[in-house]
Amino acid sequence: MNVEFINPFISSLLNVLSTMAQTDLTPGKPNIKKTEVAVGDVSGLIGMVGPQTKGSLSITFDGELAMTVMERMLGERPEKINEEVTDMVGEITNMVAGGAKNLLGDKGYEFDMATPVVVSGKDHTITHKCDGPKLIMPFTSDFGSAHIEVCFDKL
Amino acid sequence: MNVEFINPFISSLLNVLSTMAQTDLTPGKPNIKKTEVAVGDVSGLIGMVGPQTKGSLSITFDGELAMTVMERMLGERPEKINEEVTDMVGEITNMVAGGAKNLLGDKGYEFDMATPVVVSGKDHTITHKCDGPKLIMPFTSDFGSAHIEVCFDKL
Numbered sequence: 001m002n003v004e005f006i007n008p009f010i011s012s013l014l015n016v017l018s019t020m021a022q023t024d025l026t027p028g029k030p031n032i033k034k035t036e037v038a039v040g041d042v043s044g045l046i047g048m049v050g051p052q053t054k055g056s057l058s059i060t061f062d063g064e065l066a067m068t069v070m071e072r073m074l075g076e077r078p079e080k081i082n083e084e085v086t087d088m089v090g091e092i093t094n095m096v097a098g099g100a101k102n103l104l105g106d107k108g109y110e111f112d113m114a115t116p117v118v119v120s121g122k123d124h125t126i127t128h129k130c131d132g133p134k135l136i137m138p139f140t141s142d143f144g145s146a147h148i149e150v151c152f153d154k155l
Numbered sequence: 156m157n158v159e160f161i162n163p164f165i166s167s168l169l170n171v172l173s174t175m176a177q178t179d180l181t182p183g184k185p186n187i188k189k190t191e192v193a194v195g196d197v198s199g200l201i202g203m204v205g206p207q208t209k210g211s212l213s214i215t216f217d218g219e220l221a222m223t224v225m226e227r228m229l230g231e232r233p234e235k236i237n238e239e240v241t242d243m244v245g246e247i248t249n250m251v252a253g254g255a256k257n258l259l260g261d262k263g264y265e266f267d268m269a270t271p272v273v274v275s276g277k278d279h280t281i282t283h284k285c286d287g288p289k290l291i292m293p294f295t296s297d298f299g300s301a302h303i304e305v306c307f308d309k310l
Contacts, residue, residue, distance in 0.1 A: 047202015047211070047269025056202070056272045083282070090284030114202025114269055115286075115308055117211045121279025127238070129245030130270035153270055 005104075006030050006135040009057065009148050012099030013139070016092055021072040025146060028138035038136060038147035042066045042081050043119045043126055044093030048101075048152075050111030055152035057097050058126045061089065062144030086118040093118075096148075160259075161185050161290040164212065164303050167254030168294070171247055176227040180301060183293035193291060193302035197221045197236050198274045198281055199248030203256075203307075205266030210307035212252050213281045216244065217299030241273040248273075251303075 010027055017023045040060035048055050061069075063081055069092075070085050071077040078085055093116040101111060119126070128134050128151035139146040165182055172178045195215035203210050216224075218236055224247075225240050226232040233240055248271040256266060274281070283289050283306035292303040 043274070045200055045202075045272050045274075047200075047204070047272075049202070049204040049267045049269050054267070054269050056270050058272060086282045087284065090282070094284075112204045112209070114204050114209050115211050115306065116284045117200050117202075117213060118282045118284060119198070119200075119274045119276075119279055120282070121274075121276045124274055124276025124279045127241045127245070127273045127275070128270065129242065129249075129273060151270065 006137055006148065006150050008100035008103035009096060009150055010137055011103070012096040013059065013148060015099065016095045017069060021069040023069055023072060023141065025139035025141050028140065030135060030137045032133045032135060037125045038149055039123050039125055040147065041120065041122055041124070042085060042089050043124065044089040044116050045119065045126070046093050046097045046116045047114035048097065048111040049114070050109065052109065053111065053152045053154055055130055055132070055150065056128050057093070058128065058149045059089070059093050059096060060126060060147045062146070065141055065144035065146060068143040081120045086120060090116040090118045160307070161292055161303065161305050163255035163258035164251060164305055165292055166258070167251040168214065168303060170254065171250045172224060176224045178224055178227060178296065180294035180296050183295065185290060185292045187288045187290060192280045192282070193304055194278050194280055195302065196275065196277055196279070197240060197244050198279065199244040199271050200274065200281070201248050201252045201271045202269035203252065203266040204269070205264065207264065208266070208307045208309055210285055210287070210305065211283050212248070213283065213304045214244070214248050214251060215281060215302045215304070217301070220296055220299035220301055223298040236275045241275060245271040245273045
């Protein structure tokens with residue numbers, strides 16, 4: 001698995017947030033995670049299973065950024081990270097994995113997606129437990145940061 | 156999906172903790188989650204994908220319980236929820252899903268597992284975003300509580 005493998009996930013997230021919420025994120029530099037830990041307030045996670053490999057994806061948002069995305073989608077700002085926000089984060093996670101699935105399928109990497117799970121809690125951290133390298137991609141915005149992390153076994 | 160579907164996950168968790176860490180949990184009453192939310196300090200999550208269905212599993216531990224399990228496995232108590240503890244929670248999640256996979260496979264429900272992801276953060280909450288009912292199973296022990304949650308689409 002090389003760093004370019006994360007590109008379909010990056011482009012899917014940028015596309016989803018731009019299309020659904022007119023929100024532009026600025027991608028940072030993708031890197032192989034060693035000690036760096038993505039910290040955030042609300043995260044979407046999804047498992048991926050294919051004939052060649054299996055893995056996991058997480059997208060972690062600062063609370064402020066998640067609320068802003070929600071406000072732009074619905075026209076109303078939630079007071080806190082409520083069920084509507086976690087639904088939205090789950091849906092974004094699904095869409096990003098689905099977009100990457102299509103792009104990677106074109107390259108011969110097939111996988112099916114599990115259903116998403118959303119974690120909320122101030123400053124939680126996510127650790128992917130797979131054999132392959134963990135790719136982490138930071139994003140910044142005017143409203144806080146986001147991180148994608150992807151890990152696949154044996155790729 | 157009925158409540159009995161969660162039994163293979165329950166028996167796997169009881170078996171894993173008893174075998175690996177001589178720790179007995181007391182199962183509570185399984186129920187279909189509506190508003191109840193599992194709150195904990197460290198959680199293992201794993202996606203499941205099969206020909207008939209897909210879903211997700213989470214196992215959430217109080218920090219105190221996770222540390223006690225760790226202490227009993229290694230003979231030394233960690234000072235906090237460190238990488239050893241998250242590795243252990245990921246491994247337990249893998250083993251519980253694997254045990255349930257075998258039991259459910261015998262009944263004709265086949266699925267493959269993604270790789271586990273571990274969340275740590277004081278009092279975080281987990282929300283499974285799938286179409287089917289969410290089954291939640293509380294456990295108590297002398298060292299704090301644990302919760303299993305399982306959700307499958309279309310079962």
